[in-house]
Amino acid sequence: MIYTIVYGFTIGAILYFISIGLSLTxxxxxxxxxxxxxxxxxxxxxxxxxxxLFKGYFALVAILSVILVIPISxxxxxxxIRRLYGESLDYTFIATFAVSLIxxxxxKWIWGVNPYPMSDPIGxxxxxWGLSLPIYRILIVMxxxxxxxxxxxxxxxxxxxxxVVAALEDKDGVRCLGINVDKYFSIVFVLGxxxxxxxxxxxxxxxxxxxxxxxxxxxxxxxxxxxxxxGNLNGTFLSAFALGMVMAITARYWSQGAETMVxxxxxxxxxxxxxxx
Amino acid sequence: MLExxxxxxxxxxxxxxxxxxxxxxxxxxxxxxxxxxxxxxxLLKTIIGLLKPLKGSITYQGNEISALSPEEHYLKGLRxxxxxxxxxxxxxxxxxxxxxxxxxxxxxxxxxxxxxxxxPKLKDFLKTKAGQLSGxxxxxxxxxxxxxxxxxxxxxxxxxxxxxxxxIEEIVSILSGLRDKVSAVIVEQNLAMVNRLADRIYILKxxxxxxxxVERSEISDTRGLEEYL
Amino acid sequence: xxxxxxxxxxAPASHANPLNAYPMKEHGFIDFLVIxxxxxxxxxxxxxxxxTDFMIFCIFVMSFDLxxxxxxRLSFGHMLFLGTGAYGSGLFIxxxxxxxxxxxxxxxxxxxxxxxxxxLIIVRTTGACxxxxxxxxxxxxxxxxxxxxxxxxxxEDGFGVSASKLGFLNFxxxxxMFGFVLFCLLLVFYLLKRLTSSPFGIMLRSIKEDETRVRxxxxxxxxxxxxxxxxxxxxAGLAGTLTALNYNYVNPNAMDVxxxxxxxxxxxIGGAGTLYGALVGGVVYMVISNFLPIYIHRxxxxxxxxxxxxxxxxxxxxWGYILSLWEYGIKKRLLRxxxxxVANR
Numbered sequence: 001m002i003y004t005i006v007y008g009f010t011i012g013a014i015l016y017f018i019s020i021g022l023s024l025t026x027x028x029x030x031x032x033x034x035x036x037x038x039x040x041x042x043x044x045x046x047x048x049x050x051x052x053l054f055k056g057y058f059a060l061v062a063i064l065s066v067i068l069v070i071p072i073s074x075x076x077x078x079x080x081i082r083r084l085y086g087e088s089l090d091y092t093f094i095a096t097f098a099v100s101l102i103x104x105x106x107x108k109w110i111w112g113v114n115p116y117p118m119s120d121p122i123g124x125x126x127x128x129w130g131l132s133l134p135i136y137r138i139l140i141v142m143x144x145x146x147x148x149x150x151x152x153x154x155x156x157x158x159x160x161x162x163x164v165v166a167a168l169e170d171k172d173g174v175r176c177l178g179i180n181v182d183k184y185f186s187i188v189f190v191l192g193x194x195x196x197x198x199x200x201x202x203x204x205x206x207x208x209x210x211x212x213x214x215x216x217x218x219x220x221x222x223x224x225x226x227x228x229x230x231g232n233l234n235g236t237f238l239s240a241f242a243l244g245m246v247m248a249i250t251a252r253y254w255s256q257g258a259e260t261m262v263x264x265x266x267x268x269x270x271x272x273x274x275x276x277x
Numbered sequence: 278m279l280e281x282x283x284x285x286x287x288x289x290x291x292x293x294x295x296x297x298x299x300x301x302x303x304x305x306x307x308x309x310x311x312x313x314x315x316x317x318x319x320l321l322k323t324i325i326g327l328l329k330p331l332k333g334s335i336t337y338q339g340n341e342i343s344a345l346s347p348e349e350h351y352l353k354g355l356r357x358x359x360x361x362x363x364x365x366x367x368x369x370x371x372x373x374x375x376x377x378x379x380x381x382x383x384x385x386x387x388x389x390x391x392x393x394x395x396x397p398k399l400k401d402f403l404k405t406k407a408g409q410l411s412g413x414x415x416x417x418x419x420x421x422x423x424x425x426x427x428x429x430x431x432x433x434x435x436x437x438x439x440x441x442x443x444x445i446e447e448i449v450s451i452l453s454g455l456r457d458k459v460s461a462v463i464v465e466q467n468l469a470m471v472n473r474l475a476d477r478i479y480i481l482k483x484x485x486x487x488x489x490x491v492e493r494s495e496i497s498d499t500r501g502l503e504e505y506l
Numbered sequence: 507x508x509x510x511x512x513x514x515x516x517a518p519a520s521h522a523n524p525l526n527a528y529p530m531k532e533h534g535f536i537d538f539l540v541i542x543x544x545x546x547x548x549x550x551x552x553x554x555x556x557x558t559d560f561m562i563f564c565i566f567v568m569s570f571d572l573x574x575x576x577x578x579r580l581s582f583g584h585m586l587f588l589g590t591g592a593y594g595s596g597l598f599i600x601x602x603x604x605x606x607x608x609x610x611x612x613x614x615x616x617x618x619x620x621x622x623x624x625x626l627i628i629v630r631t632t633g634a635c636x637x638x639x640x641x642x643x644x645x646x647x648x649x650x651x652x653x654x655x656x657x658x659x660x661x662e663d664g665f666g667v668s669a670s671k672l673g674f675l676n677f678x679x680x681x682x683m684f685g686f687v688l689f690c691l692l693l694v695f696y697l698l699k700r701l702t703s704s705p706f707g708i709m710l711r712s713i714k715e716d717e718t719r720v721r722x723x724x725x726x727x728x729x730x731x732x733x734x735x736x737x738x739x740x741x742a743g744l745a746g747t748l749t750a751l752n753y754n755y756v757n758p759n760a761m762d763v764x765x766x767x768x769x770x771x772x773x774x775i776g777g778a779g780t781l782y783g784a785l786v787g788g789v790v791y792m793v794i795s796n797f798l799p800i801y802i803h804r805x806x807x808x809x810x811x812x813x814x815x816x817x818x819x820x821x822x823x824x825w826g827y828i829l830s831l832w833e834y835g836i837k838k839r840l841l842r843x844x845x846x847x848v849a850n851r
Contacts, residue, residue: 032634083818089633090580094774095817097767101810109804159379166365166376172327173363177422178351178380215764219645222638260649267642274631 002133004248010137010206012244013144017199018217019224019236020151021192027168027231028185031084031092035076035099036196037214037221043069043197044204044213045107048116066197073193077186085182100214107211116209140202147195148237155233164188168231220247220259223266278303278460279324279430284333286316286323293319294484297333301430301477306452306461308471311481317464318360320481321432324462325357326350337430351380354429358419358436360464366408370399370418373407374425381426392421395451413444420451424459431461437470449473468503537699538692541785545688548789554680556796561687562748564788565694567772568781569741574770575779576702577734578714582637582766583644587739589761591617591746593651593659596667596756604670606677610747617743621736629731641763648761664757667750677751687748694741698781701737710734768795771809774816780829 022036046065054061080099084092155161167174167181174181200213207213220243228239243262251258279301286294294316301307309317322328324335326347335343342350347357365373371389378388393400396417402410407418416436423431436452437445449470452461456474465471471478480488549557570584595613603609628639651659659665669677677683701707709730712720721727750756759765768791776787798805 080814089637090574090770090774090778091817093580093582093637094770094813098810098813098817101813102807105804105807105810109807159375162368162372163376163379165367166373169365169367170363172347173359173365174376175347176325176327176351176357176359177377178348178426179376180348219641219763223642226638254653256653257649260646263642263645267639267646270631270635270639270642271627274635 004252005245006133006137006141007251008245008248009141009241010244011247012241013141014199014203015217015220015224015244016144016237016240017147017202018196019221019228019240020147020233021189021194021196022221023225023228023230023232023236024164024188024192025081026225028164028171028188029081029085031081031087032089032096032222033081034093034096034218035080035103036096036193037200037218038076038100038103039069039073039193040196040200040217041107041211041214042072042103043200044209045111046197047201047204048111048118048209051118062198062201065201066194069197070190070194073190074186076193077189081189082182082186104211104214111211113211118205118209136206143202151233160184160187220262223262226266227269278305278338279462280334280336281324282334282336284320284323284335285331286319286328287331288319288328292331292484294323294330297481297484297486299479299486299489301460301462303460304457305476306456306463306474307477307479308475309462309464309479309481310466310468310471311487315481316484317481318434319484321357321434321462321464324350325355325432327357348380351426354427356423356428356431358423358431358433360434360438362412362415362419364407364410364415364418366406368407369404370407370410371403373418373422377422377425383426388425392424395424395454396421396447413440413447416440416444416448417451420448424455428459431455431459431463433461433463435464435466437465437467445470537695541692541695542688544785545691549684554684558680558684558687558752560789560792561684561691562745562752563768563772563792564785565687565691565748566742566745567769567776567788567791568694568698568784569738569745570769571773571778571781571784572698572702572734572741573738574773575783576707576710576714577731577738579632579731579735580637580770581640582770583640583642583763584738584742584769585761585763585765586640586644586647587617587621587742588746588749589647589651589758590620590739591743592750592756592760593746594743595747596665596750597658599667599669599750600665604668606669606672606675606751609669610744610751613747613750614740614743617746618736618740621739621743622732625732625735625739629728629735641766644761644763644766648758648763651761652758659756659758662758664755664759667754667756669751678754683752687752690744690748694744695781695785698741702781706730706733771813774813777829 018037018040022033025031025033025036043065046068047061050061050064051058076099080095084095155165163174163179163181163184167179167184171181224240224243225236227243228235228237243265246261246265247258250261279299281297281299284294284297285292286297297316297320299307309320311317319328323330323343326342326345326349330343333343334341337353337355340353342353345353350357365376368376371385374388374392375385378385381388389403399414399417399421402414407415410418420433420436423433436448440448445467452463453474455461463474476491478488478490479486480490545557545561548560552560566584566588569587570581573579573581573584591613593613594616595609598609598612599606602612624643628636628643631639652661671678675682675686677686702710709720709725713727713730717727746760749760772787772791773784774787775790776785777783794805794809798808802808
């Protein structure tokens with residue numbers, strides 16, 4: 001049972017990394033970015049390339065992979081997302097999905113379709129009450145908590161953070177105070193994409209790596225954002241971990257039903273609390 | 278100072294303003310009155326750049342501004358206070374002013390001093406989350422935000438709507454203290470306020486200017502104005 | 507060029523306005539001829555079996571377009587109804603009776619019923635909420651036929667479907683299948699054409715443009731939306747039953763969530779909100795996804811770029827673009843004629 005909890009928290013942490021960016025993009029630009037997990041996938045593939053080059057030094061390679069993904073997310077924001085401000089849902093869906101099509105195909109082209117194996121970079125276990133818990137997974141959860149605290153500080157203490165919080169509530173109000181909000185939203189977008197890449201990089205050693213990995217986790221991230229509330233930072237944190245637990249517990253009793261259970265929760269939430277886009 | 282000529286504004290295919298023309302001199306306070314739906318809010322939103330006109334021109338201090346964005350309008354000294362009384366509710370009063378000061382370049386403390394000198398009671402609320410303020414306090418915060426930096430033209434939409442009489446009185450006194458220093462275009466239903474502060478009045482009806490009043494004597498004729506509300 | 511907001515202020519989001527795009531003609535018979543000729547023409551190039559596939563997909567796209575183009579609601583889970591129709595009719599043949607016509611009606615009925623039930627909840631929502639809640643139910647349906655109902659549906663393996671002969675209707679024969687599907691397609695086309703130019707159709711479009719106004723006028727918009735949703739579901743179910751009969755096989759792929767991408771693309775490529783657009787889009791998408799991979803190795807990338815171009819430049823889709831070219835041609839001719847008249851005076 002403890003294992004289930006640890007696994008639940010691990011998945012929750014990864015979902016949190018990915019969903020933060022999605023939630024902020026939803027909340028600020030009102031754009032549903034179907035290409036969001038492209039940076040997730042690209043971060044992973046950058047990782048496996050660099051790991052082959054620099055054997056060992058996982059932490060360094062991980063950070064490098066995340067940084068490499070940043071220019072790509074900037075290009076996506078500049079040429080696609082920015083044009084989608086205020087657009088209706090169907091066009092943002094098509095355009096961002098098209099971006100993801102292009103990206104996934106590019107990955108298939110360069111790296112091929114076959115899954116890459118990768119193993120736990122730490123490989124050590126913590127002895128806890130007679131159970132051995134993988135340290136790596138615990139580390140992921142700790143990083144997630146650190147990130148949560150960092151983001152909270154950012155949004156509460158820095159002026160940029162406050163501008164974004166204000167703009168999430170009243171974009172026109174901020175604009176009428178002379179601040180070019182779109183510029184800050186772009187920064188938020190790139191930040192969110194980098195975090196998604198971080199999630200991918202951290203999860204890669206304990207998951208299966210293939211070009212479509214982004215798509216499968218994208219839908220789950222949507223569920224997290226819907227349940228947690230768009231643009232709601234604390235809500236996203238809680239719902240990520242809650243849904244991670246839902247998945248872990250469901251997987252224990254009903255292995256194929258894990259993802260579906262998440263969707264059932266999302267459907268229930270949507271029925272009682274419809275969102276407004 | 279502000280000159281609007283033959284302005285047409287539409288939402289999608291529905292025209293909201295037809296051939297609007299009006300004129301404000303520097304230091305004047307003009308009021309827009311009219312029934313709900315007459316187009317007053319639309320007009321203010323177009324002046325500040327949230328809406329773009331189909332045709333016509335808006336000239337401010339000699340320059341055509343209708344194509345500019347709200348951010349650019351701000352830098353020219355125009356300030357907009359919307360009807361909905363939306364503050365940044367998750368931020369404190371102080372932080373609301375911080376954001377207002379950000380683009381203007383004015384130091385936050387200077388901005389705070391300026392506003393608390395106009396409305397000293399605000400000093401007690403600096404650390405309160407703006408969402409917890411009462412309607413009247415919010416309105417004062419919004420006017421305060423608009424006064425940061427060097428405002429030249431205030432565009433205020435129904436400042437006294439839904440407020441208690443005491444609060445209305447406070448707002449009227451703040452605004453009258455600003456007369457001659459700052460120009461203003463104010464949308465209002467409260468005719469007593471109009472009477473006290475107006476230098477000219479524009480009456481809007483169904484998207485057109487029904488009447489322009491520039492004479493002091495006509496402004497005091499509140500009964501004549503009531504029929505337009 | 508300034509931002510798009512400068513040319514027109516934001517009205518409620520609307521796609522190419524179907525009302526003024528194409529004058530409503532009453533030439534129903536010509537439509538049938540054109541469509542039949544169109545499909546017959548491409549048959550020698552591809553095969554009978556392929557074109558049947560295409561036509562079934564076109565029916566699916568038309569059902570989707572009813573919701574998307576006319577009602578203005580984008581769904582990411584329309585495959586749910588196709589799958590329900592497929593399983594409904596497949597299970598009917600397997601466990602109840604081999605009569606294909608009854609099976610088709612059973613499939614449509616089940617899909618329609620599901621549409622009516624889910625519609626009660628779903629139709630209240632709009633935009634992203636609507637899209638995602640459909641997705642959720644699609645995913646749930648997929649899971650249901652895969653796992654818990656495995657005893658009946660045979661899970662991942664699926665099951666074979668062989669309908670018995672009914673008079674001359676032998677669905678085992680390809681030409682007969684082709685003919686029957688074509689007949690269904692024409693029927694659906696006719697039905698939707700009458701519907702969309704009827705008061706009901708105009709009501710749907712008005713709701714898409716500005717629901718609040720329609721409600722203020724006293725209409726029960728919920729009822730109309732619900733009916734539209736249930737109808738779209740039923741027609742998708744029809745497409746599903748035809749799929750089952752065409753392949754003689756049903757498996758969870760009939761409810762695959764990822765296939766929703768195809769129908770959304772087809773709707774957009776063709777042009778949302780016009781029936782011909784749905785047909786054109788359906789065929790174009792089928793051609794692209796079936797044949798492009800053979801010639802262009804990186805077809806998904808190509809598709810991605812094409813879609814970006816369509817989204818940012820050709821909003822009205824292929825058919826919409828053709829229509830606007832046609833309109834432009836007419837306008838030019840009229841202009842030329844009137845200037846000639848003036849010159850001749």
